[in-house]
Amino acid sequence: MNTTIAVRIAPSRGPDANGEKGVFAARDLITGEHIGTFAGTESATRTRMSLQFGPEQHIEPGETDPLRYLNHACEPNTVFHNRELTARVAIAADAEITIDYNCHEPELASPFACRCGADECVGMVRGARHLTEAQHRARYGRLQAWLIEKGERGEMGETR
Ligand SMILES: [Zn+2]
Secondary structure (H helix, E strand, O other): OOOOEEEEEOOOOOOOOOOOEEEEEOOOEOOOOEEEEOOOEEEOOOOOOOEEEEOOEEEEOOOOOHHHHOEEOOOOOEEEEOOEEEEOOOEOOOOEEEEOHHHOOOOOOOOEEOOOOOOOOOOEEOOHHHOOHHHHHHOOOOOOHHHHHHHHOOOOHHHO
């Protein structure tokens, strides 16, 4: 059992988020601390719950995997290295644990209006290919490596 996190109903962040579950720190976490592994089934297709870890690699989390409830923030407090989730910053007990969906998906299955409140909030979260070049570069510390490579090859700019 994972003792670093707990799943519960997240506070509403907008009309689309009412009653949605979220992942919360069960205790204080230190920067760099390992939080969990995104296990699941590999698929070639994207779903609302899947997370992308490669050009054709979508991982559908298991029904009981708490990480399936990770919500988005434009300045997230965690990041995935491969499928290992680690804290980017110190996270206080009871704080919500977030990731940046724009760092995984070129195109989201279900775009939504973000209300994370970050200074650099992108507004509509639609996927990495909708980021400006500056937003893309600002995410180099947490963007999936294959998405950085796509950007360097000029393959992300179709919709800018
Ligand atoms: Zn935001």
